[in-house]
Amino acid sequence: QKEVEQDPGPLSVPEGAIVSLNCTYSNSAFQYFMWYRQYSRKGPELLMYTYSSGNKEDGRFTAQVDKSSKYISLFIRDSQPSDSATYLCAMSADSSYKLIFGSGTRLLVRP
Amino acid sequence: NAGVTQTPKFQVLKTGQSMTLQCAQDMNHNSMYWYRQDPGMGLRLIYYSASEGTTDKGEVPNGYNVSRLNKREFSLRLESAAPSQTSVYFCASVPWGQETQYFGPGTRLLVL
Numbered sequence: 001q002k003e004v005e006q007d008p009g010p011l012s013v014p015e016g017a018i019v020s021l022n023c024t025y026s027n028s029a030f031q032y033f034m035w036y037r038q039y040s041r042k043g044p045e046l047l048m049y050t051y052s053s054g055n056k057e058d059g060r061f062t063a064q065v066d067k068s069s070k071y072i073s074l075f076i077r078d079s080q081p082s083d084s085a086t087y088l089c090a091m092s093a094d095s096s097y098k099l100i101f102g103s104g105t106r107l108l109v110r111p
Numbered sequence: 112n113a114g115v116t117q118t119p120k121f122q123v124l125k126t127g128q129s130m131t132l133q134c135a136q137d138m139n140h141n142s143m144y145w146y147r148q149d150p151g152m153g154l155r156l157i158y159y160s161a162s163e164g165t166t167d168k169g170e171v172p173n174g175y176n177v178s179r180l181n182k183r184e185f186s187l188r189l190e191s192a193a194p195s196q197t198s199v200y201f202c203a204s205v206p207w208g209q210e211t212q213y214f215g216p217g218t219r220l221l222v223l
Contacts, residue, residue: 099154
């Protein structure tokens with residue numbers, strides 16, 4: 001069993017939809033949680049970072065962490081075709097910043 | 112400020128050949144990382160360097176070596192390439208005291 005599980009998709013939604021992306025994990029020591037966006041043939045770029053549990057909002061993006069359920073989510077409101085990319089969750093247990101990544105979910109937002 | 116740069120962008124090797132992937136960052140970051148990305152596997156850590164002069168193994172170090180030449184540069188070497196090392200390789204760096212990893216554009220490697 002992988003330490004971090006992520007549905008590979010692809011997830012296809014119409015423009016303007018609310019998108020929910022999720023990851024589950026098995027290591028209860030994880031404290032740092034991140035979401036990266038990766039466009040085709042590019043390097044990942046950080047979207048959201050959360051420490052421990054709770055919610056964090058940044059514009060159209062909201063990250064949620066539920067440590068009791070070992071479950072994290074990224075919500076995208078009013079999705080745009082430019083949001084079409086692969087979304088990777090990542091997490092770490094300590095300050096060594098050795099991240100464990102999910103396999104990524106491909107998102108396609110149709111105009 | 113170029114951020115994280117990687118060379119080459121694309122490389123084809125024959126089995127048994129050696130090569131070095133180069134990574135450099137101009138953001139004065141302390142930590143640097145090498146990952147490989149394969150379909151369905153996500154990003155897997157090969158080696159990392161917490162600071163100049165130190166290196167440590169990650170999840171999949173076999174078949175690779177690294178050198179932290181100075182604070183800016185972190186190279187990844189394949190001594191005898193194998194088809195299983197066909198992948199996209201990403202370098203990343205982290206500023207001191209932060210958790211955010213900044214990624215380079217990647218090197219696509221094909222081993223025949």
